[in-house]
Amino acid sequence: MKIALINGPNLNLLGSREPQIYGTQSFENYLDSLRLKHPNVNFEYFQSNVEGELINYLQKCNAKGMILNGGGYSHTSVALRDCISSISIPVVEVHISNIAGRESFRHESLLSPVCVGCVFGFGLKGYELALNYFLSEN
Numbered sequence: 001m002k003i004a005l006i007n008g009p010n011l012n013l014l015g016s017r018e019p020q021i022y023g024t025q026s027f028e029n030y031l032d033s034l035r036l037k038h039p040n041v042n043f044e045y046f047q048s049n050v051e052g053e054l055i056n057y058l059q060k061c062n063a064k065g066m067i068l069n070g071g072g073y074s075h076t077s078v079a080l081r082d083c084i085s086s087i088s089i090p091v092v093e094v095h096i097s098n099i100a101g102r103e104s105f106r107h108e109s110l111l112s113p114v115c116v117g118c119v120f121g122f123g124l125k126g127y128e129l130a131l132n133y134f135l136s137e138n
Contacts, residue, residue, distance in 0.1 A: 001040065003134055004063040004089075005031065005127060007047040008054055008071035014096075014124075021097050023123055030124045038131065055083045058091075065134040066091045067127055074099075074109040081110045090116040092130040096123055 007027060010017060015026035027047070035043055046057050051073055058066065058080075068091050073080050084091050091114075098121030099106045112118050117133055119126040 001134070002042040002044060002063040003131060004044045004046065004057075004061050004066045006054065006057060006061075006066055006068045007045075008069060008073050009049040011069055011071055012047050012049065023096070025124060027124070030127070034128060034131070037128075038135075041131070041135075051077055051079060055079060058083050058087060061087075061089065063089060065089060065137075067094055067130040067134075068092070068111070068115070069094045069096070069127075070109075070111050074111045075106055076110070078110060081114055084111060084114045090134075092116055092133055093118045094126045094130050095120045096126060097121060 011027060014022055015024055031043065031045055044063060048054050048057070054073070066089055070077065070080055070093065074093065074095070093109065093111050093115040099109065100120065109118070117130070119129045122129060
């Protein structure tokens with residue numbers, strides 16, 4: 001089973017960026033542990049700080065499912081929302097922090113209504129929780 005993990009802006013800084021919110025583990029280290037724990041899953045990882053690159057990736061991706069952390073674009077990008085609406089691959093939205101418990105501008109995600117589900121506030125563990133959805137659908 002191929003699952004795409006897609007991270008948006010500033011998530012390349014995980015491990016050093018605001019550790020009180022995002023923790024101290026890099027995404028690459030977390031992904032290594034996820035691959036060890038789920039050897040039957042083919043993880044494809046993509047990260048970009050550029051909105052258009054994320055959209056291009058989503059449009060060309062060929063996977064059973066996508067796990068997307070749109071970062072700040074989750075709250076601002078109509079274009080990313082439209083892209084998710086137009087593709088046939090199911091997308092689960094993930095946020096490391098609890099966006100409902102943060103600044104008011106983060107409370108609404110434009111992506112949530114067009115995703116099959118959302119996982120917020122469980123740290124990096126949220127990616128595995130989202131993965132469990134796809135594993136249960138197999």
